[in-house]
Amino acid sequence: MNIFVILKQTFDTEEKISIQNGKIAEDGVKFIINPYDEYAVEEALRQKEQLGGSVTVVSVGPARVAEALRTALAMGADEAVLIQNDDSESDEFTISSLLAAYFRDQAFDLILGGYFSVDNGAGQTAVRLARLLDIPHASAITHLQITSNHATVNRDAEGDTETIEIRLPALFTAQQGLNEPRYPSLPGIMKAKKKPFLTLEQQQLNGIEAEIAPKTVRTALSLPAERKSGRILQGTIQEQTVELVHLLRNEDKVI
Amino acid sequence: MGNTYVIVAETKGGRLRQVSLEAIHAAALASHEEDKRIALLLGHQLKEAADELARYTEVILIDHPDLASYQAEIYFAALTQALDPIQPYAVIFGHTAIGRDLAPQIAAHLNAGQISDVTAISGSGDAIAYTRPLYAGKAFENRQFSSSPQVITIRPNNIAPAQPASTSSSITELSYTPSTSLRSVIKEVVSKSAGRIDLTEAKVVVSGGRGVKSKAGFQPLEELAEVLQGAVGASRGACDAGYCDYSLQIGQTGKVVTPEIYIACGISGAIQHLAGMSQSRIIIAINKDPEAPIFKVADYGIVGDLFEVVPILAEEFRKLLCAPN
Numbered sequence: 001m002n003i004f005v006i007l008k009q010t011f012d013t014e015e016k017i018s019i020q021n022g023k024i025a026e027d028g029v030k031f032i033i034n035p036y037d038e039y040a041v042e043e044a045l046r047q048k049e050q051l052g053g054s055v056t057v058v059s060v061g062p063a064r065v066a067e068a069l070r071t072a073l074a075m076g077a078d079e080a081v082l083i084q085n086d087d088s089e090s091d092e093f094t095i096s097s098l099l100a101a102y103f104r105d106q107a108f109d110l111i112l113g114g115y116f117s118v119d120n121g122a123g124q125t126a127v128r129l130a131r132l133l134d135i136p137h138a139s140a141i142t143h144l145q146i147t148s149n150h151a152t153v154n155r156d157a158e159g160d161t162e163t164i165e166i167r168l169p170a171l172f173t174a175q176q177g178l179n180e181p182r183y184p185s186l187p188g189i190m191k192a193k194k195k196p197f198l199t200l201e202q203q204q205l206n207g208i209e210a211e212i213a214p215k216t217v218r219t220a221l222s223l224p225a226e227r228k229s230g231r232i233l234q235g236t237i238q239e240q241t242v243e244l245v246h247l248l249r250n251e252d253k254v255i
Numbered sequence: 256m257g258n259t260y261v262i263v264a265e266t267k268g269g270r271l272r273q274v275s276l277e278a279i280h281a282a283a284l285a286s287h288e289e290d291k292r293i294a295l296l297l298g299h300q301l302k303e304a305a306d307e308l309a310r311y312t313e314v315i316l317i318d319h320p321d322l323a324s325y326q327a328e329i330y331f332a333a334l335t336q337a338l339d340p341i342q343p344y345a346v347i348f349g350h351t352a353i354g355r356d357l358a359p360q361i362a363a364h365l366n367a368g369q370i371s372d373v374t375a376i377s378g379s380g381d382a383i384a385y386t387r388p389l390y391a392g393k394a395f396e397n398r399q400f401s402s403s404p405q406v407i408t409i410r411p412n413n414i415a416p417a418q419p420a421s422t423s424s425s426i427t428e429l430s431y432t433p434s435t436s437l438r439s440v441i442k443e444v445v446s447k448s449a450g451r452i453d454l455t456e457a458k459v460v461v462s463g464g465r466g467v468k469s470k471a472g473f474q475p476l477e478e479l480a481e482v483l484q485g486a487v488g489a490s491r492g493a494c495d496a497g498y499c500d501y502s503l504q505i506g507q508t509g510k511v512v513t514p515e516i517y518i519a520c521g522i523s524g525a526i527q528h529l530a531g532m533s534q535s536r537i538i539i540a541i542n543k544d545p546e547a548p549i550f551k552v553a554d555y556g557i558v559g560d561l562f563e564v565v566p567i568l569a570e571e572f573r574k575l576l577c578a579p580n
């Protein structure tokens with residue numbers, strides 16, 4: 001099994017977001033593997049443990065992304081590929097185009113990714129990639145079983161669970177509940193240093209010569225309005241609930 | 256001649272979803288007067304939903320047994336059969352399970368930019384700005400297209416629904432030619448949401464956290480939700496503890512909800528939970544601990560035991576809502 005994981009490095013979900021010079025401030029911020037992509041890495045490792053083969057983790061981004069790829073290697077992935085892209089204006093069109101160019105030259109059975117990234121939240125890149133490669137996909141999977149050249153997956157669709165059988169090669173995106181990601185072990189971290197790590201310039205990808213212009217552009221960035229501190233109601237529980245219902249009806253007019 | 260905006264409408268249990276009416280309004284906000292707006296409806300036995308939809312805008316209907324439930328490959332094939340001859344300028348979806356899956360496929364097919372999870376549309380002419388959350392609502396961006404065609408998904412409950420017109424528009428039926436080379440097949444669907452109000456579209460959400468203490472602890476919350484015709488949600492703490500299904504989870508790695516009223520019961524208010532609900536219009540927190548961070552974002556707080564407060568609250572709402580005026 002040639003298993004690939006596409007992963008993205010994101011802000012730690014605990015980070016406070018601030019804006020500096022019209023951009024999200026990145027200094028001092030802790031970066032992690034996008035939590036959904038972590039499920040994808042874990043699933044790739046589990047499939048490999050059962051079926052044999054290799055796990056390659058691939059990311060598009062600036063040099064700092066190497067750290068996330070190294071973490072995946074320390075978890076047990078065999079190889080890492082970083083497609084260099086320093087353009088903070090890149091959109092999902094750009095990223096999926098770069099990934100598609102890379103994958104057109106690879107022999108793969110299975111591509112795993114996260115359902116969406118917790119920073120941008122768009123959930124486009126993986127599904128776009130499947131379409132660009134013309135392979136079937138299922139998003140938001142919570143279970144994966146592979147027998148010869150078929151995969152059976154459970155997929156979460158707004159609370160309903162669908163069981164789908166899909167012919168490989170295929171692409172799946174991981175939903176929470178798929179597995180519990182392992183931590184990198186100390187020997188894993190040591191071994192990771194010796195594993196193949198390939199850094200590619202965009203121009204080295206087939207069919208991608210210069211920059212690929214994004215098709216959407218950010219024109220403004222803002223923080224949400226602070227919620228004004230609320231009111232703690234007073235009195236007995238009975239009095240508080242009566243007041244609450246009154247406020248909702250007569251002041252907020254939502255009931 | 257104007258451009259064509261296509262709204263991909265959705266149904267649930269044969270009925271039109273609210274988010275599709277919101278998408279029709281989104282199309283009106285994004286387009287010019289002279290542009291054409293068409294709603295596309297895919298499914299099976301959807302005559303009634305199509306009639307309903309025609310009260311808002313022109314409709315193209317593809318009705319076929321293969322489209323009875325969503326399947327990525329089949330829906331993609333049917334949708335492109337309808338879209339390719341139209342050459343749309345923009346295609347608008349709800350940011351729902353189906354829209355999230357179908358939109359990026361269509362964007363790739365059309366070689367188009369896509370703006371996902373839109374919560375507001377502003378501007379006019381060529382400078383239409385789409386507002387969308389970043390970092391699970393810890394920031395917002397405005398995004399614009401620098402090319403067409405355009406693909407857009409809109410978050411339920413944020414853009415006002417379209418209003419029906421005084422006369423009905425036309426319904427055109429298109430045939431669907433089933434694809435012969437399917438590589439995926441749905442074996443089974445276990446519906447846990449049948450008859451339930453969809454969380455992401457609910458006007459009222461009653462959520463339980465680890466404070467509910469057990470599966471049975473969700474019962475009073477369900478009763479409160481029923482009185483308010485709302486849906487029940489949960490924190491990850493409650494899901495992890497096995498008190499409820501993960502499909503109820505609200506937060507950064509769960510669902511994002513923006514109801515009129517959000518009632519958090521026994522939820523501490525961790526940042527990852529806030530990410531999924533802090534854009535709700537009115538937030539009510541019920542928690543034993545007066546120091547719980549949830550009170551910092553709540554409009555109204557009741558410090559107390561949820562097992563005492565929630566039933567009384569349900570009773571008060573019942574009195575109000577069921578009383579003859």
Ligand SMILES: Cc1cc2nc3c(=O)[nH]c(=O)nc-3n(C[C@H](O)[C@H](O)[C@H](O)COP(=O)(O)OP(=O)(O)OC[C@H]3O[C@@H](n4cnc5c(N)ncnc54)[C@H](O)[C@@H]3O)c2cc1C
Nearest residue numbers: 464465466490491492506507508509521523527528543561
């Ligand atoms: C990467 C990542 C992603 C995450 N994603 C999410 C997510 O999407 N959604 C999410 O919710 N969490 C998420 N979390 C987890 C989050 O950090 C918290 O652990 C979780 O939200 C806590 O759930 P809780 O508030 O129900 O439980 P607790 O923090 O244990 O709080 C329980 C609360 O109930 C109160 N309580 C107890 N008994 C009663 C009673 N009888 N009456 C009234 N109040 C009572 C207590 O005072 C306490 O405040 C994520 C964490 C990580 C690291």
